[in-house]
Amino acid sequence: MKKVGKEQVNWPLTIVLILGLITVAFPLYMTIVIAFKQPSEMTNSVAGILSLPRSFSLANFKEAMEVTDFWRSLGNSILITVITVVLSVLIHSMLGYAIGRNSADSKFYKFIYLYIVSGMFVPFAILMMPLVKQTAEMGLGNMAGVIILYIVFYMPMNVLLYSGYLKNIPIALEEAACIDGATTWTTYWKIIFPIMKPMHATVAVLTALGTWNDVMTPLVIMSGTGKNTLPLAQLNFQTQFGTNYNLAFASYLLALIPILIFYIICQKQILNGVVNGAVK
Amino acid sequence: MKKSIFSGKRNRTFLLMTIPIVALFFCFNTLPLIKGFIYSFTNFRGYGDYDWVGLRNYMDLFTDGRVGKSYLFTFKLAVVATILTNVVSLLLAMGLNSKIKFKSALRGAYFIPNVLGALVVGYIFNYFFTYILPAFGQMIGSGALGSSMLSNTKLAWVAIVIVCAWQSIAMNTIIYISGLQTVPEDVYEAGSIDGASGWNKFKELTFPLILPFFSINMVLCGKNFLMVFDQIMALTKGGPAQSTESISYLIYNNGMSGGQFGFQSANAVIFFIVIVVISVAQMTVTGKKEEQL
Amino acid sequence: MKKECARAVSACACVCVAAASLFAGCGGEDEKSGKIEIELVHYKPEAVKTFERIAEAFNATHDDIYLTIESPNDAMTILKTRFIREDNPDIIGIGGDINYSNFVDAGMLMDISDYPGLDSIKQAYKDIDKDLEFVPQDGVYAVPYAANASGILYNKDMFDAHGWEIPETWDELLALCEEIEAEGILPMYFGFKDIWTCLAPWNAIAVGLVEPDVCRQVNSGQTTFTAEYKETAEKMLALLPYGPDDPFAYDYNGACTAFANGEAAMYPIGSYAAPQILSVNPDMNIDSFVMPSNADEADNKLNSGIDLQFCVMEDCENKEAAYEVLDFLLSDEYVQEYISAQNSVPCKEGDFTISPMLDGMSAYIEEGRMADYQDHYYPAEMVVDAQIQTFLINQDVTAFLDKFDSDWLRYNRDIIRKVQAYNEQNKNAE
Numbered sequence A: 001m002k003k004v005g006k007e008q009v010n011w012p013l014t015i016v017l018i019l020g021l022i023t024v025a026f027p028l029y030m031t032i033v034i035a036f037k038q039p040s041e042m043t044n045s046v047a048g049i050l051s052l053p054r055s056f057s058l059a060n061f062k063e064a065m066e067v068t069d070f071w072r073s074l075g076n077s078i079l080i081t082v083i084t085v086v087l088s089v090l091i092h093s094m095l096g097y098a099i100g101r102n103s104a105d106s107k108f109y110k111f112i113y114l115y116i117v118s119g120m121f122v123p124f125a126i127l128m129m130p131l132v133k134q135t136a137e138m139g140l141g142n143m144a145g146v147i148i149l150y151i152v153f154y155m156p157m158n159v160l161l162y163s164g165y166l167k168n169i170p171i172a173l174e175e176a177a178c179i180d181g182a183t184t185w186t187t188y189w190k191i192i193f194p195i196m197k198p199m200h201a202t203v204a205v206l207t208a209l210g211t212w213n214d215v216m217t218p219l220v221i222m223s224g225t226g227k228n229t230l231p232l233a234q235l236n237f238q239t240q241f242g243t244n245y246n247l248a249f250a251s252y253l254l255a256l257i258p259i260l261i262f263y264i265i266c267q268k269q270i271l272n273g274v275v276n277g278a279v280k
Numbered sequence B: 001m002k003k004s005i006f007s008g009k010r011n012r013t014f015l016l017m018t019i020p021i022v023a024l025f026f027c028f029n030t031l032p033l034i035k036g037f038i039y040s041f042t043n044f045r046g047y048g049d050y051d052w053v054g055l056r057n058y059m060d061l062f063t064d065g066r067v068g069k070s071y072l073f074t075f076k077l078a079v080v081a082t083i084l085t086n087v088v089s090l091l092l093a094m095g096l097n098s099k100i101k102f103k104s105a106l107r108g109a110y111f112i113p114n115v116l117g118a119l120v121v122g123y124i125f126n127y128f129f130t131y132i133l134p135a136f137g138q139m140i141g142s143g144a145l146g147s148s149m150l151s152n153t154k155l156a157w158v159a160i161v162i163v164c165a166w167q168s169i170a171m172n173t174i175i176y177i178s179g180l181q182t183v184p185e186d187v188y189e190a191g192s193i194d195g196a197s198g199w200n201k202f203k204e205l206t207f208p209l210i211l212p213f214f215s216i217n218m219v220l221c222g223k224n225f226l227m228v229f230d231q232i233m234a235l236t237k238g239g240p241a242q243s244t245e246s247i248s249y250l251i252y253n254n255g256m257s258g259g260q261f262g263f264q265s266a267n268a269v270i271f272f273i274v275i276v277v278i279s280v281a282q283m284t285v286t287g288k289k290e291e292q293l
Numbered sequence C: 001m002k003k004e005c006a007r008a009v010s011a012c013a014c015v016c017v018a019a020a021s022l023f024a025g026c027g028g029e030d031e032k033s034g035k036i037e038i039e040l041v042h043y044k045p046e047a048v049k050t051f052e053r054i055a056e057a058f059n060a061t062h063d064d065i066y067l068t069i070e071s072p073n074d075a076m077t078i079l080k081t082r083f084i085r086e087d088n089p090d091i092i093g094i095g096g097d098i099n100y101s102n103f104v105d106a107g108m109l110m111d112i113s114d115y116p117g118l119d120s121i122k123q124a125y126k127d128i129d130k131d132l133e134f135v136p137q138d139g140v141y142a143v144p145y146a147a148n149a150s151g152i153l154y155n156k157d158m159f160d161a162h163g164w165e166i167p168e169t170w171d172e173l174l175a176l177c178e179e180i181e182a183e184g185i186l187p188m189y190f191g192f193k194d195i196w197t198c199l200a201p202w203n204a205i206a207v208g209l210v211e212p213d214v215c216r217q218v219n220s221g222q223t224t225f226t227a228e229y230k231e232t233a234e235k236m237l238a239l240l241p242y243g244p245d246d247p248f249a250y251d252y253n254g255a256c257t258a259f260a261n262g263e264a265a266m267y268p269i270g271s272y273a274a275p276q277i278l279s280v281n282p283d284m285n286i287d288s289f290v291m292p293s294n295a296d297e298a299d300n301k302l303n304s305g306i307d308l309q310f311c312v313m314e315d316c317e318n319k320e321a322a323y324e325v326l327d328f329l330l331s332d333e334y335v336q337e338y339i340s341a342q343n344s345v346p347c348k349e350g351d352f353t354i355s356p357m358l359d360g361m362s363a364y365i366e367e368g369r370m371a372d373y374q375d376h377y378y379p380a381e382m383v384v385d386a387q388i389q390t391f392l393i394n395q396d397v398t399a400f401l402d403k404f405d406s407d408w409l410r411y412n413r414d415i416i417r418k419v420q421a422y423n424e425q426n427k428n429a430e
Helices: A002-007 A011-020 A022-036 A046-050 A059-067 A070-102 A107-121 A124-137 A143-166 A172-179 A184-195 A197-213 A216-222 A230-237 A245-271 A275-279 B008-039 B056-063 B065-096 B103-114 B118-139 B156-181 B185-193 B198-209 B211-226 B230-235 B247-257 B261-292 C002-021 C045-061 C075-084 C098-105 C116-120 C123-132 C156-162 C170-182 C195-209 C214-219 C230-242 C252-260 C271-280 C319-329 C332-342 C356-367 C384-394 C397-411 C413-429
Strands: C036-042 C065-070 C091-094 C143-150 C152-155 C186-188 C264-267 C286-289 C302-312
Touching (some): A011 A022, A011 B065, A011 B103, A022 A046, A022 A059, A022 B103, A046 B118, A059 A070, A059 A230, A059 A245, A070 A107, A070 A143, A070 A184, A070 A230, A070 B008, A107 A143, A107 B211, A107 B261, A124 A143, A124 A216, A124 B008, A143 A197, A143 A216, A143 B008, A172 A184, A184 B008, A197 A230, A197 A245, A197 B156, A216 A230, A216 C075, A230 A245, A245 B103, A245 B118, B008 B261, B065 B156, B065 B211, B065 B247, B103 B156, B118 B156, B118 B230, B156 B211, B156 B230, B198 B211, B247 C075, C036 C045, C036 C075, C036 C302, C036 C319, C045 C319, C065 C319, C075 C091, C091 C098, C091 C319, C098 C123, C098 C302, C123 C143, C123 C302, C143 C271, C156 C286, C170 C186, C170 C230, C186 C230, C195 C230, C214 C413, C230 C384, C230 C397, C252 C264, C252 C271, C271 C286, C302 C319, C302 C356, C319 C332, C384 C397, C397 C413
Parallel strands (some): C036 C065, C036 C091, C186 C264
Antiparallel strands (some): C091 C302, C143 C302, C152 C264, C152 C286
């Protein structure tokens, strides 16, 4: 009987959600249409901007790829994002676990928690100058430096997420493992880390998104290394007195695809919550 | 009581997990912050030589009308946008978590606003507020909508709230969805046997269980909106008539692009202290609530 | 237990290893070896193609010097971060604006008064650079390269079709606007949503009405902006009715598009906007005229400022090589190529072909009847552009100028102190 209830599709809700999509579809439609148009097709009239392009030629996309040196910039962006995400998941979950399991009883961990989380509210602008100097002195004025900075920048948010998630994971599992003689370290990797899979996916999505679109950090840290990330290369479309929106939009559409694929993969993990089973 | 199960080794492992990571954080966050703090006592332009000016920057902060206005604007925006975002994304998360068709496709689609770059969002919403919405307003004969919201000193902030919410709903929804995953099915089953339904089911069962995620979202929203910058740059650049200058906008534009690095460092320090005080207060409150449940 | 510690530590060490593995080893590049390297960073990414050609040609003809030219985006941020890193390039290409004043004031640029190429530069532009110094310096710190001009761009075909005349005085301009409006056409387009565009008509009107060094006069306490800018502010306000209904709704891009599509007859903006306008309507016939801000044509001045100039950094080790590069940049061929591509005005004396778009201004350029943009003297953090926008919305001249004066003192106090100390000193010396 339960099963039947589960299979029932809630159609009215589906329709409402599809209707709500108009808030997404409309801007996306504009982006796509503009990406295919030529600068001479740009107008200020509403009908004009919403009309379909004269031709669906891929010329804009081709040129956008040339201007941004697409494959190389994409490679750098992917490299930075993937390493940042992997390290963030490993490091931040560990700290989140240590804090999440101790902050209720220990003043020390409570302090660490507040200390790290408050780092979220430091405006980047104040850190920028000192960081530029510091990374240069440490020989980190390169991609490695950018990755380390991302790991530090996203630490507050991710620790907040992990330690919050842990509150919903019963401690009984660890107690059982402990009685079986497992060390905390092995308990963590064998039991807790896999259980946090939905949160790993969430953290991965959020971290990836932030690093993927970020311009400022690579701009100030990596300038002069001759290496570009995709958002940095996309600055090519804007100059002081003019912006080529058509090429820019084509380029942004291209940049959107990898991260969207990544999200779709991750959201399956978010869905497959293991906790439901674990509680029983 | 519980503690006794675990050995002393456990604490040592926790410390070993914590200390190196915190050290890294200190090195790349706190250390530069301290340096920035030191600059706040100078008239440093961001390059070249500078003089010590003592507390002048801090005294100036409290007499600067622009800074005061930017605090009011930022907090107004943050409060409204936080409420709007959380309400919509919680509804959306529950919707996307129900038994619906095209679940994956819908989840993917609702995620898109978060991925579009600032330039695209800026252009499209500029176009929307400048040309499309007024045209629509004139069509239905509404005076308020008949002209651009972004050029109206009283309405420009509403437009920014809309765009901020539009962009961050995606992220908050993801967090709520992952929170809803931790709500065990049998809680609902037990609930439906008791006859709980609709609002009551939400209030009594779902919401308390996802409270940690609610507080996470509150903090993240607070962070994003109190530090709002991209949307301002994309939509109004502080205008019209300087009515939408956010704190981060001032800190970045005057500190980095302008020559006020020292002064804006002082602004950033005060801003940081204000937010930390607020969020500590907020976390203590929600923390207590969580414990009660 | 030991094992456990080791594992935790090694996990953290992973970060460092991963980081270390990323270090990009800088391999020696053959073409640079044994040569003096000169690095030039400039802020005109739109001219990247011209500069690539220049670098290529330079390296092909020089055995002893290797020139790298970088055209980064957001160059001012990059330059400032490189200064912090003490990784200064040898030559920088920047505009003649407040950044230049600050760099000179911070002692970051080299005195190049012994550079022979300076003799070929128009005096008017060298004077502009001189005026940009907060406190008069002894040396010369920049080679002006290209200038832009600002006034009113107009739709030539539309003007020809209606037989409208180019106005030479303020009253003629207002009369022309009335005439255009009477024919059912919008006289002017504004894009005041982007606050910086408020400065275009402001500067163009101001140069005809105030002394070019008004800011320095204020700094030394000789006058106030309330006295100097009153007429400018009133005239700017007088133009507002001839623009679109809600000029604060449209941004620069929208205004360019509207002007390109013939929605208005005139657009008060600089020559730099031409490429953006032409991208929308490549066949458009644009010409320009000088903002006629006076009752007498003879008092009008063209608003022209240095758009690109080259400065040698103070810590450049190879001054001779840097001069060699400057010589190469200043050769007529490349000056012509640059100004043709960017629609700019050459700062070098000589027989150059100037874009037909500047026809209406060419007489002023030849006579040297020009004055620099007023905003090149304004500190960026004072956001005069936003204040002008506020003023145009509120339309209160007195309040605007009062605030201008009080804000000026506040944002410039360190400079004012320097200027007044300098004046004191000079008085004593006399």
